[in-house]
Amino acid sequence: MKTLIKGGRLIDPANDRDGLYDLVIDKRKVLAVEKPGKLSEKDVNGAEIIDARGFIVAPGFIDMHVHFREPGFEYKETIETGCQSAAAGGFTSVATMPNTDPVNDNRSVTEFILRKAREKGIVNVFPIGAISQGLKGEKLSEMGDLKDAGVVAYSDDGRPVMNSELMRRAFEYSKMFGLPCIQHSEMLDLTEGGCMNEGLVSTELGLKGMPTEAEDIMVYRDIALLLKTGGRLHVAHISSGNSVELVRLAKAKGLQVTCEVAPHHFALTENAVKGYDTNAKMSPPLRIDSDLEAIKEGLRDDTIDIIATDHAPHDVVDKQVEFNRACFGIVGLETALPLSLRLVEEKILSLGKMVEKLTSRPAEIFNLDRGALRVGDIADVVIFDPDAEYAIDISKFKSRSKNSPFDGWNVKGKVIKTLVAGKTVFSASSN
Numbered sequence: 001m002k003t004l005i006k007g008g009r010l011i012d013p014a015n016d017r018d019g020l021y022d023l024v025i026d027k028r029k030v031l032a033v034e035k036p037g038k039l040s041e042k043d044v045n046g047a048e049i050i051d052a053r054g055f056i057v058a059p060g061f062i063d064m065h066v067h068f069r070e071p072g073f074e075y076k077e078t079i080e081t082g083c084q085s086a087a088a089g090g091f092t093s094v095a096t097m098p099n100t101d102p103v104n105d106n107r108s109v110t111e112f113i114l115r116k117a118r119e120k121g122i123v124n125v126f127p128i129g130a131i132s133q134g135l136k137g138e139k140l141s142e143m144g145d146l147k148d149a150g151v152v153a154y155s156d157d158g159r160p161v162m163n164s165e166l167m168r169r170a171f172e173y174s175k176m177f178g179l180p181c182i183q184h185s186e187m188l189d190l191t192e193g194g195c196m197n198e199g200l201v202s203t204e205l206g207l208k209g210m211p212t213e214a215e216d217i218m219v220y221r222d223i224a225l226l227l228k229t230g231g232r233l234h235v236a237h238i239s240s241g242n243s244v245e246l247v248r249l250a251k252a253k254g255l256q257v258t259c260e261v262a263p264h265h266f267a268l269t270e271n272a273v274k275g276y277d278t279n280a281k282m283s284p285p286l287r288i289d290s291d292l293e294a295i296k297e298g299l300r301d302d303t304i305d306i307i308a309t310d311h312a313p314h315d316v317v318d319k320q321v322e323f324n325r326a327c328f329g330i331v332g333l334e335t336a337l338p339l340s341l342r343l344v345e346e347k348i349l350s351l352g353k354m355v356e357k358l359t360s361r362p363a364e365i366f367n368l369d370r371g372a373l374r375v376g377d378i379a380d381v382v383i384f385d386p387d388a389e390y391a392i393d394i395s396k397f398k399s400r401s402k403n404s405p406f407d408g409w410n411v412k413g414k415v416i417k418t419l420v421a422g423k424t425v426f427s428a429s430s431n
């Protein structure tokens with residue numbers, strides 16, 4: 001069965017393409033990409049036509065940082081509901097963090113996740129294996145075995161690796177296996193008991209703060225270890241201006257350091273916590289204006305490589321409690337596109353650059369055969385309307401959880417269709 005996506009503006013940064021193109025998909029793959037009117041009769045014969053006039057057609061988005069709660073916390077999210085949430089957000093590939101129960105620190109859990117994802121067949125799921133057994137930070141996981149089972153990176157995310165010797169060895173092994181280590185950068189001794197950014201607002205609200213230095217020191221330590229060991233460090237959800245500067249310096253030194261930012265860290269400041277809204281409680285916490293400015297500059301000059309959501313669904317029982325007792329994190333997949341488009345509106349990124357940070361760049365860092373639309377590539381595609389205006393409505397989320405500080409926000413940018421390997425997995429019209 002052929003599909004012709006006709007008349008859209010195709011943005012495919014990996015191939016330097018940005019313009020009007022018709023795209024033909026046959027079975028699972030891209031069959032042809034041609035300027036309007038240039039397709040042969042043979043190419044389009046019998047194809048189902050999707051009219052993409054006025055829309056952007058791009059490789060499906062790739063999110064390298066999601067928490068799907070299965071196994072262990074299926075009441076928050078399952079692999080199936082997480083994949084539906086991803087498809088609704090325009091994501092065709094996601095990488096799942098290992099802080100499930102049991103932890104993904106061994107082959108059997110990795111295989112369980114891959115099998116579940118395959119059975120549901122919605123979006124591609126790339127598991128991330130734990131650095132340490134049980135995320136305890138004491139002994140390394142079976143890193144080689146995890147790689148054989150199919151993980152694309154190692155991380156203890158949700159928790160930092162506090163032990164420097166263990167982290168040093170993690171870099172050494174991961175270098176041997178050719179995969180990056182993703183660090184949740186936080187010195188726990190500086191953040192113990194903290195539930196928001198340390199500063200004026202935390203003092204006003206009487207809440208215990210988490211200083212940016214907790215992040216900066218860990219980023220600095222990991223860069224120092226990287227200097228010694230080689231290997232690859234990917235800094236998860238960067239939130240502090242100083243951390244961005246450290247990554248910039250490490251890159252200038254030629255170290256293999258990359259980093260990501262989550263949309264809430266460029267869209268919100270600690271002011272969102274006023275009123276004790278637990279939907280504004282995340283780790284790392286929302287920071288202040290000067291951090292946001294530094295993050296935007298980091299996006300502009302490519303110090304910040306990619307946008308990743310840190311999708312962290314939580315049930316109401318975990319969020320409708322006092323602020324200091326609530327879980328950290330928000331649903332991220334279904335608001336990422338409109339929030340990222342604000343960067344385009346603010347002229348921080350071009351549309352092409354935004355697409356790059358959501359597609360080809362993550363594919364490149366994590367060595368995935370996705371994120372591009374040349375002939376023969378697997379046809380993972382998103383079609384979106386960058387101008388459609390609407391109000392975010394959490395009751396429409398496909399995620400099993402609804403925790404989001406963006407409910408009711410008026411935004412621009414709507415996913416029209418998401419295709420994975422040529423098959424439509426989300427369609428706005430059927431919604």
Ligand SMILES: [Zn+2]
Nearest residue numbers: 157158184236
């Ligand atoms: Zn984290």
